[in-house]
Amino acid sequence: MNFELTEEQESVKKLVRRFVDNEIMPNIQEWDRKQHFEPHILKRLSELELMGVCIPEQYGGAGMDYNTLAIVCEELERGDTAYRTAVSVHTGLNSMTLLQWGTEEQKQKYLVPQAKGIKIGAFGLTEPNAGSDVAAMNSTAKKDGDYYILNGSKTWISLCDVADHFLVFAKTDHDAAHKGITAFIVERTFAGVETKAIKGKLGIRAGNTGEVFLSDVKVPVANRLGEEGEGFKIAMSALDNGRFTVAAGAVGLIAASLEASVKYCHERKTFGKEIGKHQLVQQMIAKMTANLEISRLLVFKAGSLKNAGKRNTKETSLAKWIACDAAFEAANDAVQVHGAYGYSDEYPVERYLRNSKAPVIYEGTREIHTVMQGEYALGYRE
Ligand code: CAA
Numbered sequence: 324m325n326f327e328l329t330e331e332q333e334s335v336k337k338l339v340r341r342f343v344d345n346e347i348m349p350n351i352q353e354w355d356r357k358q359h360f361e362p363h364i365l366k367r368l369s370e371l372e373l374m375g376v377c378i379p380e381q382y383g384g385a386g387m388d389y390n391t392l393a394i395v396c397e398e399l400e401r402g403d404t405a406y407r408t409a410v411s412v413h414t415g416l417n418s419m420t421l422l423q424w425g426t427e428e429q430k431q432k433y434l435v436p437q438a439k440g441i442k443i444g445a446f447g448l449t450e451p452n453a454g455s456d457v458a459a460m461n462s463t464a465k466k467d468g469d470y471y472i473l474n475g476s477k478t479w480i481s482l483c484d485v486a487d488h489f490l491v492f493a494k495t496d497h498d499a500a501h502k503g504i505t506a507f508i509v510e511r512t513f514a515g516v517e518t519k520a521i522k523g524k525l526g527i528r529a530g531n532t533g534e535v536f537l538s539d540v541k542v543p544v545a546n547r548l549g550e551e552g553e554g555f556k557i558a559m560s561a562l563d564n565g566r567f568t569v570a571a572g573a574v575g576l577i578a579a580s581l582e583a584s585v586k587y588c589h590e591r592k593t594f595g596k597e598i599g600k601h602q603l604v605q606q607m608i609a610k611m612t613a614n615l616e617i618s619r620l621l622v623f624k625a626g627s628l629k630n631a632g633k634r635n636t637k638e639t640s641l642a643k644w645i646a647c648d649a650a651f652e653a654a655n656d657a658v659q660v661h662g663a664y665g666y667s668d669e670y671p672v673e674r675y676l677r678n679s680k681a682p683v684i685y686e687g688t689r690e691i692h693t694v695m696q697g698e699y700a701l702g703y704r705e
Pocket residue numbers: 448449454455456457478479480481501555556557559560562563636684685686687688691695
């Protein structure tokens with residue numbers, strides 16, 4: 324066991340921090356207010372080789388380990404949840420799934436440009452009537468010669484307006500519940516694909532989220548990922564990676580909440596002393612400190628299992644649950660520490676609080692992860 328970052332991890336951390344400080348921080352308040360997603364940031368992330376952090380170099384990635392990906396996500400989330408979410412979806416949910424399940428031809432055609440950040444990947448699992456209950460999806464894929472014909476709609480799809488490729492899940496056998504789901508790589512340019520942004524979100528307002536509509540989309544059989552009926556497993560394995568990056572981002576949000584709160588504690592005085600000298604304020608700071616440490620350790624534990632190629636669904640789910648709940652609490656307390664100022668966008672903490680809510684819902688709600696942990700502990704789940 325080694326709790327030190329490697330030299331390479333330290334330098335990646337510094338690189339992302341500098342990028343966030345120089346290119347995201349100065350603009351994020353305006354982008355958040357205008358609900359503007361800035362695609363140039365994705366271009367810059369590609370130039371910095373941050374769009375394929377743990378994709379092997381032979382497939383165009385940076386060939387680094389999972390905990391380096393966690394560090395990237397932690398630091399990016401300090402800037403804003405929107406850009407960490409972009410990496411979670413593009414790399415965690417899409418590219419890493421292509422790496423695990425794709426044929427060599429699919430990897431060359433889709434993974435390589437994605438890992439280099441030349442093309443952007445998104446993930447189409449959730450539907451208006453199927454979120455936690457994946458097997459309840461209604462999208463269909465019917466085989467027709469060398470093609471499948473896809474119909475349906477997906478919602479809450481991050482990067483929907485900027486993605487070149489969507490990893491889409493649809494039912495090839497309606498009666499077979501989760502064993503009837505199949506995964507497909509769908510290009511935006513395929514006829515019948517349309518997207519529409521969702522505006523008016525509580526948080527991650529600087530992110531691009533929306534709906535994807537599929538009407539009679541002809542998808543070549545060569546674009547089926549895995550076998551027919553393997554889609555549920557593929558989606559779950561994708562979520563093992565996506566949830567890891569979400570948890571790592573939550574660590575960054577706790578760190579940002581703590582950093583802002585400590586700074587404010589030294590600036591603001593009440594009753595003749597810095598507010599940090601009041602014990603009830605110290606209690607909130609202490610809780611953030613403890614949760615930062617706990618959450619980061621859980622993330623690195625899951626990352627170490629991934630590095631060793633071991634199954635990590637349980638550990639990743641635990642990290643995602645605990646870190647996201649802790650980030651929500653930390654952001655809420657950061658607003659409390661800032662008092663009325665925390666309630667205005669003069670300070671970043673109100674954005675942290677709004678941004679911290681979605682990760683408690685997406686990629687497995689708090690309730691899904693709580694139930695999973697209960698089932699693991701009771702021996703109902705292996
Ligand atoms: N890797 C590989 N295979 C896996 C797996 C994994 N991580 N997890 C499960 N499987 C396999 C199991 O081995 C099992 O295989 P067999 O059928 O061969 O036995 C099969 O998949 C079914 O597994 P379970 O019995 O565990 O399935 P379940 O029905 O009990 O799962 C659940 C229940 C855990 C609640 C699961 O449905 C779940 O995680 N739901 C939440 C889904 C979710 O996170 N949705 C969010 C969507 S994406 C998103 O949020 C992004 C966005 O922007 C909207």
